[in-house]
Amino acid sequence: MVKTKTLNILVINWQDITNPLGGGAEVHCHEIFKRVAALGHRVTLLCCRYPGAVAQEVIDDITIIRCGSRTDFNFHVPAVYRRLAKKQRFDIVVDDINKIPFYTPLYVKEPVLAILHHLFGKSIYLETSWIPASYVYTSEKVVPVIYKNTPFAVVSESTRQELLRLGIRSHISLVQNAVDLQKYHCDPAGKKGEPLLGYLGRVKKYKCVDHILRAMPEIIKSVPNVRLLVIGGGDHIPNLEKLAVTLGVRERITFTGHVSHEQKLTLLNSLTVCVNPSPKEGWGLTVIEANACGVPVVAADSPGLRDSVMHEKTGLLYPFGNIKKLVQYSIELLTDQKKQSILSKNSVNWVQRFSWEESALKVIDVIYSIIRN
Numbered sequence: 136m137v138k139t140k141t142l143n144i145l146v147i148n149w150q151d152i153t154n155p156l157g158g159g160a161e162v163h164c165h166e167i168f169k170r171v172a173a174l175g176h177r178v179t180l181l182c183c184r185y186p187g188a189v190a191q192e193v194i195d196d197i198t199i200i201r202c203g204s205r206t207d208f209n210f211h212v213p214a215v216y217r218r219l220a221k222k223q224r225f226d227i228v229v230d231d232i233n234k235i236p237f238y239t240p241l242y243v244k245e246p247v248l249a250i251l252h253h254l255f256g257k258s259i260y261l262e263t264s265w266i267p268a269s270y271v272y273t274s275e276k277v278v279p280v281i282y283k284n285t286p287f288a289v290v291s292e293s294t295r296q297e298l299l300r301l302g303i304r305s306h307i308s309l310v311q312n313a314v315d316l317q318k319y320h321c322d323p324a325g326k327k328g329e330p331l332l333g334y335l336g337r338v339k340k341y342k343c344v345d346h347i348l349r350a351m352p353e354i355i356k357s358v359p360n361v362r363l364l365v366i367g368g369g370d371h372i373p374n375l376e377k378l379a380v381t382l383g384v385r386e387r388i389t390f391t392g393h394v395s396h397e398q399k400l401t402l403l404n405s406l407t408v409c410v411n412p413s414p415k416e417g418w419g420l421t422v423i424e425a426n427a428c429g430v431p432v433v434a435a436d437s438p439g440l441r442d443s444v445m446h447e448k449t450g451l452l453y454p455f456g457n458i459k460k461l462v463q464y465s466i467e468l469l470t471d472q473k474k475q476s477i478l479s480k481n482s483v484n485w486v487q488r489f490s491w492e493e494s495a496l497k498v499i500d501v502i503y504s505i506i507r508n
Contacts, residue, residue, distance in 0.1 A: 142176040142502060143223065144168070145216070147239065148231035149208060151182045151199050155368070155393060158337050159420035160233045160252050163290065163312055165195070170495035172196035179225075181215060183208035209235050213242050220244065227502050230285075235274045238281050246505045249287045250310070252417025253294050253439055254278065254301075255341075261414065262341035279303055286505055288498060290418040293438035308501045312418045312443075313489035314427045318396065321429035321483055325404030330361045330469045333406040333430070335399070335421040336413075338369025338390075343435075346412040346458060348375060351384040353462040358469050361387070366402050368393035403428040407475065408468045411440055414455050419443035422450070423489060426482035431475060433464045449482040 150157045152165035164180070172178040173196060184190065184201040191200050200219070203211035216228070216239075230239040231250045239247050254275045260268045279301040287303065288310040289295050295307050332354070334344055347363060354361055365375070365388065372390050379385040391402065403409075409425035409432045416439030422432050423443055432450035434440040444450040451468065453460035468475050 140226075140503075142171075142226045142499070144171065144176060144178050144227055144229060144502070145219065145225045145245075146178060146180045146229040146231060147212060147216070147237055148180060148182050149205070149233050149235075150185075151180055151201070152194065153188065154182070154185050156185070156205065156337075159312065159417065160231065162420060163252070164231055164250070165197070166313070166315070166491045167310070167495045167498055168197055169195035170491060171499060174495070174499070176499070179219070181212065181219070209237055212237050212239075216243065226506055229502075232278070232282075234271055236278055236281070238277075240281055240285050247285050248502060248505055249282055249285045251287055251289050251294055251298070253291075253415055254297060255415070258341055258415045261343070262339060286501070288501055291439050291442040293442050294417055297438065306504075308497065310494050310497050310501070311489055312420045312423065313491040313494050314420075314423045314486050315491060316427060316486070319400065319403075319424050319427035319486075321427070321479075322400075322404040323429070325401060326407075327405055330358050331364060331405055331407045332361060332465060332469070333364040333366060333402070333409050333425075334411070335366045335403065335409060335425060336411070338365060338367050338371045338375065340371045340374070341414070342369075342371075343412045343414060343456075344371065344375060345378055346456065346461060347410050348378050348382060348384065348388070350458050350462045350465060351379075351387060352382055353458075354465050354469070355384070355387065357466045361469060363388045364402060364406065365390045366394060366399060367391070400428070403430060406430045408433055408465060410461070410465065411435065412455070412461065413437055413440065416440050416443075423486045426450075427486045429479040429483050431468055431478035431482055433461065433468060445481070445485060449478060449485045 148164050150161050152161050168178045179198045181200050183203050183205050202215050225245050227246050228243045229248050259271045286306045288308045290312050379388050409430045411434040415437050419440045434444045435455040436452040437455050446452045451464040
């Protein structure tokens, strides 16, 4: 196989970049494969439909085909794949595993590359009730069996180690998340002088944003004028609003809901410290987005986050669920301006090493190596 061969790639992901319920997995997929497409390769993305979405469109040279719904998309995938494969010859199928796997090695005739951010494992029980959580948990349990001979591309060393513990012995490549420094940059003028904590990301139950709210009463005792900004949309916001009232901190918290990129950039640059209390991430894309804006991070020492946060250099890591340490580290960065400044500069330097262009080229190299073998 000649390396300069133009590739025809089918990517299967639950959602596309326009889906309002999308997150870091969708950003990773789009940022990489729009660059793959820009290099002259043909990219088709198969994903679920959502209200108001058209069945097919082209965005950034990626042909997006939508079918099914968010609840049953995986059941549509095999038939739609076969229909597409009859019309054109794909060189490879990229299976972006996110929540319910598609089990493509069972029916795809072309080589398969699996992209994995992280497996939910038992953390899914933090998000939803027992029956749907068990569905996701059980679906993931068979991944080591069905994908045992499938090459993987993962976004962090934590995820690579997770696959190794599960018994995956096929080739595992590291293709990290990155940040577009044309879109994210530090603007010191955005600071308003007040101590401002922030959370950036989807507001889902399993993300444990409530930990930040529970820390607020103690933080306020040491930093009386502190405020919390929760940036992002999600179905858990009403519950958090009720909790904030119960804790007596509602007037200190702003829930922005979904925001545009321009709004997000302005809000990020207004933060003093960004907090991520999640029990598990593939990487923590929002961490380096905050870092790119010169904002240090207080994060749980969880898989993924321990990869994206350099303790005592770009932020501070605390044991997951330890509210006392979350309080301590938040106060430390809110009040120690010298340390805050050092970590801010380190953060901006840290993100320089992550490039979507390099990640896209790495994916292309991995694909060529797979189809050669």
